[in-house]
Amino acid sequence: MTNAQKWISIFLGLFIFLLIITYATEPNENDDYVYTAENQTEISGETIYVDMQCANCHGNDLKGTEQGPALLNLAENWTKTELVNFLRNPDDFGSERLKKLKEKFPKSFMPSYNDIETKKLGKLAEYLLEK
Numbered sequence: 246m247t248n249a250q251k252w253i254s255i256f257l258g259l260f261i262f263l264l265i266i267t268y269a270t271e272p273n274e275n276d277d278y279v280y281t282a283e284n285q286t287e288i289s290g291e292t293i294y295v296d297m298q299c300a301n302c303h304g305n306d307l308k309g310t311e312q313g314p315a316l317l318n319l320a321e322n323w324t325k326t327e328l329v330n331f332l333r334n335p336d337d338f339g340s341e342r343l344k345k346l347k348e349k350f351p352k353s354f355m356p357s358y359n360d361i362e363t364k365k366l367g368k369l370a371e372y373l374l375e376k
Contacts, residue, residue, distance in 0.1 A: 290372020293365055302353060307376050312353045314346050320374045328370040332358045 246254075294300065302313030309315035319328065322342065331338050335355040358366060 288365070288368065290368045290370075290375075293369045294372060297358070297361070297369070299369075307373075311350075313350060313355075316373050317376050319376070323370075323374065325367065325370045325374060328373065329363065329366045332361075332366050332369065334359065 299316075302310060303316050304310045304313075307316040323331070334357050335343075336357070
């Protein structure tokens with residue numbers, strides 16, 4: 246075998262090896278599950294609350310923690326539409342009640358959920374307003 250044939254064999258072997266690695270490490274289409282009309286099952290507000298990690302600041306029992314206020318009896322001050330809008334962009338709400346909460350929890354912040362679909366935020370709002 247000549248030197249040229251050896252080099253071609255090495256490059257061909259490397260090419261095949263890299264091709265196999267590329268296909269073996271390619272993300273599976275099921276890795277990032279996307280809800281579509283065909284595969285969407287009814288998801289509960291409580292599941293959304295847990296998935297969005299709200300319990301980290303507001304507690305599993307919604308009674309609040311050192312990082313965030315309690316989320317009980319929200320229906321006294323919020324409508325579903327207001328709560329969904331608040332979740333989309335909390336910084337747009339400047340009520341006195343919210344300013345006092347920001348003072349009480351200065352090291353915490355309420356994240357914006359602009360990227361979450363409205364239906365999902367609506368389910369979360371319904372769940373919170375029922376508590």
